[in-house]
Amino acid sequence: MTEPSPALCMAGVRKVYPAGDGEVVALDHVDLTVAADEIVALVGPSGSGKTTLCSIAGALLTPTEGSVEVGGTDITDLSGSELTRFRRESVGFVFQTVNLVPFLTARENLLVVDELGGRSSRRANAGARADQLLEELGIADKATSLPSQLSGGQKQRVAIGRALMNDPALVLFDEPTSALDSKLGEQVVELIRDEMKARGTAAIIVTHDDRITSYADRTLHISDGRLDADHTAHDAATSG
Ligand SMILES: Nc1ncnc2c1ncn2[C@@H]1O[C@H](COP(=O)(O)OP(=O)(O)OP(=O)(O)O)[C@@H](O)[C@H]1O
Numbered sequence: 001m002t003e004p005s006p007a008l009c010m011a012g013v014r015k016v017y018p019a020g021d022g023e024v025v026a027l028d029h030v031d032l033t034v035a036a037d038e039i040v041a042l043v044g045p046s047g048s049g050k051t052t053l054c055s056i057a058g059a060l061l062t063p064t065e066g067s068v069e070v071g072g073t074d075i076t077d078l079s080g081s082e083l084t085r086f087r088r089e090s091v092g093f094v095f096q097t098v099n100l101v102p103f104l105t106a107r108e109n110l111l112v113v114d115e116l117g118g119r120s121s122r123r124a125n126a127g128a129r130a131d132q133l134l135e136e137l138g139i140a141d142k143a144t145s146l147p148s149q150l151s152g153g154q155k156q157r158v159a160i161g162r163a164l165m166n167d168p169a170l171v172l173f174d175e176p177t178s179a180l181d182s183k184l185g186e187q188v189v190e191l192i193r194d195e196m197k198a199r200g201t202a203a204i205i206v207t208h209d210d211r212i213t214s215y216a217d218r219t220l221h222i223s224d225g226r227l228d229a230d231h232t233a234h235d236a237a238t239s240g
């Protein structure tokens with residue numbers, strides 16, 4: 001067996017958005033490697049580039065400069081349709097606002113991933129996989145409930161299950177607990193950690209939640225679009 005590829009490798013990533021008659025540099029010189037089973041917490045002030053970083057790692061946005069590899073696949077030069085397919089098959093997203101399809105049940109919200117991905121080989125197993133995930137996430141009894149019939153924490157569990165359906169190399173969480181009260185937040189934090197570690201799946205979790213940073217393997221700080229060097233892989237090179 002060879003070493004698994006890193007879940008994510010970003011090199012020299014820069015992202016510039018046009019804004020009015022000027023531009024905003026949202027990310028600058030970002031170098032980041034996330035190991036295949038690593039959980040990384042990403043913290044930083046509002047506007048520092050956290051969502052932009054996740055969007056680029058998850059192939060929702062392309063960088064202005066630099067290269068991005070996810071699970072060993074170089075996605076830097078993929079076309080729009082290739083990116084769409086890559087995104088469906090290889091990454092999972094969990095957002096603060098959960099984005100469940102309101103007219104589908106919890107179980108159907110998991111199955112819709114498989115239908116969009118169109119992987120015929122997986123299709124036969126999709127129902128069983130959805131049932132297994134709902135069971136693991138403690139919401140098997142809610143399989144036929146609509147999102148409007150679920151609590152905030154239960155909806156977030158469905159979103160986590162949906163992100164895991166395709167067995168992604170990397171799951172991106174953007175403030176997954178910020179809409180939850182502290183008890184539910186705690187449960188969701190533990191769930192994320194247990195699910196990621198049980199599968200050996202890598203995750204980047206954008207958060208202001210100290211419980212998440214304490215669970216993470218590593219915490220990265222970002223400000224003004226730059227990762228803090230003291231907390232990156234260059235740790236050893238800088239002392240003080
Ligand atoms: N589509 C866009 N067009 C122009 N500027 C943008 C766009 N998206 C983000 N920005 C700018 O890029 C910078 C980084 O934004 P980003 O959303 O990545 O920040 P963030 O760290 O996720 O902030 P928050 O904690 O508030 O969610 C900000 O200055 C923001 O205003």
Ligand SMILES: [Mg+2]
Nearest residue numbers: 050051052174
């Ligand atoms: Mg954000």
